[in-house]
Amino acid sequence: MTPVVSIIMGSTSDLPVMEKAAKFLDEMEIPFEMHALSAHRTPEEVEKFAKGAKERGIRVIIAAAGMAAHLCGVIASMTTVPVIGVPINSTLDGMDALLAIVQMPPGIPVATVGINGALNAGILAVQMLAVGDESLQAKLAQYKEDLKKKIVKANEDLAKVSFKYKTN
Numbered sequence: 264m265t266p267v268v269s270i271i272m273g274s275t276s277d278l279p280v281m282e283k284a285a286k287f288l289d290e291m292e293i294p295f296e297m298h299a300l301s302a303h304r305t306p307e308e309v310e311k312f313a314k315g316a317k318e319r320g321i322r323v324i325i326a327a328a329g330m331a332a333h334l335c336g337v338i339a340s341m342t343t344v345p346v347i348g349v350p351i352n353s354t355l356d357g358m359d360a361l362l363a364i365v366q367m368p369p370g371i372p373v374a375t376v377g378i379n380g381a382l383n384a385g386i387l388a389v390q391m392l393a394v395g396d397e398s399l400q401a402k403l404a405q406y407k408e409d410l411k412k413k414i415v416k417a418n419e420d421l422a423k424v425s426f427k428y429k430t431n
Contacts (some may be wrong), residue, residue: 264294265320265321268388271312272327273334277351280373284349289408291389291402302333309334319386323388326373327381329353329416332363335373345391347384348373 268288272281288295297323301310316324324344328334329351339346350360357378365375376383386403393399422431 266294266296267322267392268295268321269312269321269324269325270295270297270327270332271315271337271338273299273301273332273351274330277329278350279311280379281325281349281381284325284381285386286387287382288338291399291406293389293392300334302328302337303331306337309337310341310425313338315340316344321393323347325349325381325384325388327351327384328364329357329360331411332360335364335375336367336371339367339373340371346373347387348375349381349384352378396406420425 270284270288272278277299285295286375298312300312302309321344324338324342324346325344326335326338327349330353332348332350335346347365348390350357350364353360361375363377364373367373374387377415386406389399393397393403411420414420
């Protein structure tokens, strides 16, 4: 299988967050790859990756970074493949990473999810891939229907919990 999504993280210490995107891609049967690349420590490898992504068949890149969080923007500056940034909570409650990723200059967009929002990044990547792919759209629709059913069930279960002054 040729990967169509790349999950890139600045360090393998980001894996516990990023595995949520990987698990979702697995669930949706989307081939993907994972790499640890650093905009600061391995800039040549980042450049090689970004400039070669499209030719290798990569259609969406999910890039995670904490602290200075330059990885997402650096990759976006070197490719036309859409980049989804995942700010990692490593310092300042992740706000430094969020602001570094979301505040890109004109012409270098990075779609940005919430701090540690790897699952949403995976969902967004699949939504991008699903444009024009009815079978993938159907999988996403089923996923969202299953989310709805979970909440309805949780609400039903909550109604059964009793407290002395609870009225419903």
